[in-house]
Amino acid sequence: MRRIFGAYAYGPGPAALCGWAADVPDSALLTPALSSDMTTDIAIIGAGYTGLTAALHLAKAGLGVVVLDEHFPGHGASGRNGGFCCLGGARLSSQAIRTRHGAEGLAEWRHAERTAIDHVADFLADHDIDAQTHSNGETILAHSPRAFRDLVEHSSEVEAEYGLRPTLHTSEDLDGLGMAGPWHGGLTIPLGFGLHPRRYIQGLSDAAQAAGVRIFSATPVTKLAPGTPHRLHTPQGTVTAKRLIVATNGYSSENLPNWLGARFMPAQSNVLLTRPLSKAEQAEAGWTSAQMAYDSRGLLHYFRLLPDGRFLFGMRGGILSSRRADEGMAKATRQHFDRLFPAWSHVESPWNWSGMVSLAAHGAPFAGPVLELPNTWAALSYHGNGVAMGSFAGKLLADLVSGQKPALYPRLMQAQPPRIPLGRFRRIAMPFAYASRALADLR
Ligand SMILES: Cc1cc2nc3c(=O)[nH]c(=O)nc-3n(C[C@H](O)[C@H](O)[C@H](O)COP(=O)(O)OP(=O)(O)OC[C@H]3O[C@@H](n4cnc5c(N)ncnc54)[C@H](O)[C@@H]3O)c2cc1C
Incomplete structure (x- = not known):
């Protein structure tokens, strides 16, 4: 797995003093590791809001779903965020969205932002989850x-x-x-x-498992063999799946799949x-x-x-x-x-x-098919606003993967994220980006 930060960033270190864990410890979220070879309809890499929401809806549609996470559900941003379930997901002005996608494109994106919040509220209410809202x-x-x-x-x-x-x-x-x-x-x-982000992820994980999803913790996907069906390699077993969802967001690698390379900035x-x-x-x-x-x-x-x-x-x-x-x-x-x-x-x-x-370089989240790879979908880049939008994108992916027409699919989310200049050295640009924003803040 090739990633642009060092290994520390992806391990337990940065979350060792996570305040949410005082209430919902890692052990409460942990599921067994994959320890054999298995076959399923759909494999999902990443057990955050995106991956688990997709899994839940796919299982409810009667499909076999396996979710693999390098650590445990919520290890990534979904188990350690600020818990703002709010509007957002893109980093673009209204004018920029209108120029790119027209007045209709702007209207459907605003509708999606609102729907995303309702989606989380409905999930919590339907499953009777006390997320300390x-x-x-x-x-x-x-x-x-x-x-x-x-x-x-x-x-x-x-x-x-x-x-x-x-x-x-x-x-x-x-x-x-x-x-x-x-x-x-x-x-x-x-x-x-x-x-409470961890109460939400715990609720999602429980609901997905109750619907028949098999979630494996401590199971990093280390290699994706090309071809159909997909073959995902992990340290203690493989998963063979007709369809694949990549839901790794800021914890993505450059090469799982190669399509991701330089298309996101953690x-x-x-x-x-x-x-x-x-x-x-x-x-x-x-x-x-x-x-x-x-x-x-x-x-x-x-x-x-x-x-x-x-x-x-x-x-x-x-x-x-x-x-x-x-x-x-x-x-x-x-x-x-x-x-x-x-x-x-x-x-x-x-x-x-x-x-x-x-x-993302174009300031918009993505949810849709990975054009280079047959039977592969991904959703990522909510620009730090993925509590609601990641959940919305997960449901959107479930619709796309199961062949249903989504009720709302903003064109803003359909464009493949462009590659960022400098490739795997793109982190070099971050200090300049931060410095220019800090300067603008002096206004
Ligand atoms: C500190 C912080 C505060 C934030 N505050 C807010 C907020 O208040 N409101 C808001 O809307 N958003 C907030 N966000 C953003 C939000 O949390 C994310 O956008 C959202 O959780 C992304 O969900 P996800 O499921 O797409 O990805 P993640 O939750 O990051 O999950 C990705 C998962 O993929 C797994 N993974 C990666 N590679 C592999 C592999 N090869 N094999 C197996 N597993 C793999 C990781 O272990 C991880 O669990 C915040 C984020 C952070 C970090």
Whole structure:
């Protein structure tokens, strides 16, 4: 397996202090490893939201499904994200989408973003999963006066494109709403909610297994033999399958399959979690709201007060990956947190971790057939917004693979992701990309 970060990034190290594991430990998600050869209708590589949602719907359609994960369900981003189930998935302005795909293309993409959130909410309700949900949509906080002016414009866009009624807030309003801080105003979009990512993945894994899906942990796919049917090699057995789904997102390799090579850019994201804050501590900082929020920077900070009183704070991760680099990023994350929430600078943050998201050169997520390989489908690159969109893409893949016409298949998601210049050396470009975003944030 050829990957562009070192082995550390893909192993247990970056998630060793993952706060969600205090409640749902790795062992609760672990399934047996594959230890023999088997044959199935559909093999899926990757047991995150994408792979497991696809698996669940395919099994419900009566197909035989085997899911293989190098570690365990939720080992990747799905078991360690910020839990914002929200709009998003692309990194493109409305204008850019309209230019590429027309007004209709934009409308269907906005519809898909909304549907993706409903899809997760319906799954949790139908399976009676307590994912500790909270928040009435999300609030964007302006980091500068100019950013607030942009939010005013964005508010009209949200209303026109999503058919929602967003609310603009002055900084005084935010104080009154329990979202005090160095903000120049904000915008609440009344759609989306926060959830416990591991409770969601555990629910998906249980539901998929109950529907007949066989999930194998500690089973890395190390080689894909060309030809039909697919033959997947793992350390202790092979899987022969008529159809294949690749659902490895930020944990993808360059060569499983070769089509993936340079079509995605893995990028790290960092999170810290405080100990539970007392009501008095929350009041002291002026942050008492259950609302999930992020600021308007290009290199954004995202944060929310969890129902148990712990405070989650996330931001972009580093360029390097090693235990030492993680320690450095944990310190940097803490500095950003202290700067935005100085009243909590004495509060311990015993959990901090990082994980990988996937970006695409054309700024859009992909879900569809892999053109170079017969009977192969993939979905990836939700640009750090895959809780809802990864789940939506998984359902979309299930429809495509089982030969059903999807109810909604945005053309934005249909274009094959282009290869990124510099190939396997493309990480070299990341510091420049981050620096230019940091400069833009000074506006
Ligand atoms: C720190 C962090 C915070 C985030 N916060 C948010 C948020 O608040 N809201 C939001 O919407 N999104 C967020 N995201 C992004 C979101 O979590 C992801 O987009 C989403 O989970 C992707 O799901 P997935 O199933 O496609 O991939 P993943 O969950 O990453 O799963 C991929 C799986 O593939 C497996 N795999 C890879 N290669 C192989 C192989 N060769 N053989 C077998 N298995 C293999 C890996 O072990 C992994 O389990 C965040 C991500 C991170 C890292």
